Amino acid sequence: MSIKSKIKKVSQRWRDRWDRDLHDFEKVYPLIKPIPGFLKSPQQERWFFKTARKAPENAVIVEIGSFQGRSTVSFGLGCLGSTKHIYAIDLFEGDNDMYGSGEFQDRFIQHVRSCGVEAHVTPIKQHSLQVAATWNKPIDVLFIDGSHEYQDVKADFESFYPHVKKGGIIAFHDIKGKWDGVIRFWAEVQRSGLMTDFGAVSSLGFGIKK
Numbered sequence: 001m002s003i004k005s006k007i008k009k010v011s012q013r014w015r016d017r018w019d020r021d022l023h024d025f026e027k028v029y030p031l032i033k034p035i036p037g038f039l040k041s042p043q044q045e046r047w048f049f050k051t052a053r054k055a056p057e058n059a060v061i062v063e064i065g066s067f068q069g070r071s072t073v074s075f076g077l078g079c080l081g082s083t084k085h086i087y088a089i090d091l092f093e094g095d096n097d098m099y100g101s102g103e104f105q106d107r108f109i110q111h112v113r114s115c116g117v118e119a120h121v122t123p124i125k126q127h128s129l130q131v132a133a134t135w136n137k138p139i140d141v142l143f144i145d146g147s148h149e150y151q152d153v154k155a156d157f158e159s160f161y162p163h164v165k166k167g168g169i170i171a172f173h174d175i176k177g178k179w180d181g182v183i184r185f186w187a188e189v190q191r192s193g194l195m196t197d198f199g200a201v202s203s204l205g206f207g208i209k210k
């Protein structure tokens with residue numbers, strides 16, 4: 001390891017030590033850990049937690065694709081002690097392929113309760129585009145993790161983008177790996193001029209609405 005990367009590593013370690021959010025996240029991560037999900041752990045859960053912490057008071061967080069609640073509770077634990085709120089949109093039906101079959105809403109609710117974040121979460125058991133059709137709250141944080149087909153990711157983005165506040169955060173899961181639809185749309189978003197300040201935590205891509 002070069003001197004430069006050693007210094008970088010040591011200073012990062014010090015920054016982390018003084019990072020209260022990180023310290024708090026480590027305390028709550030054992031609650032999140034047993035929940036089934038698809039995140040790159042624990043760095044993506046940490047991003048949700050810290051993003052919720054940094055969001056303004058009364059923030060509206062919209063999540064498309066909640067499954068059994070792993071990303072939802074990561075946001076939710078970052079909302080504790082605040083008036084921030086998450087709207088968790090999912091059909092909660094599973095499928096017979098990737099998510100398995102069954103009724104997932106009960107498990108979602110159980111996980112939200114076991115983490116003590118139910119006051120901060122409203123589950124919406126509906127197709128994302130149906131929700132978008134009547135949506136009327138300005139959004140501070142939008143997280144898109146529903147269907148990974150190109151047309152669906154594009155439709156989710158286009159239907160919720162107008163509701164995101166200027167300066168709000170928009171994040172996509174699975175911008176890397178085998179998810180061609182998300183990868184293609186993520187590349188388009190970065191060229192679109194609609195967002196700025198792009199970043200990524202492993203397969204989670206995010207940026208700011210201009």
Ligand SMILES: C[S@@+](CC[C@H](N)C(=O)[O-])C[C@H]1O[C@@H](n2cnc3c(N)ncnc32)[C@H](O)[C@@H]1O
Binds near residue numbers: 038039067069127129
């Ligand atoms: C990858 S999973 C979400 C994972 C979750 N964010 C986590 O942390 O574990 C995708 C979810 O999106 C849901 N979904 C797919 N298309 C949808 C749509 N158009 N509207 C609502 N939910 C949708 C599926 O039911 C599935 O539970």
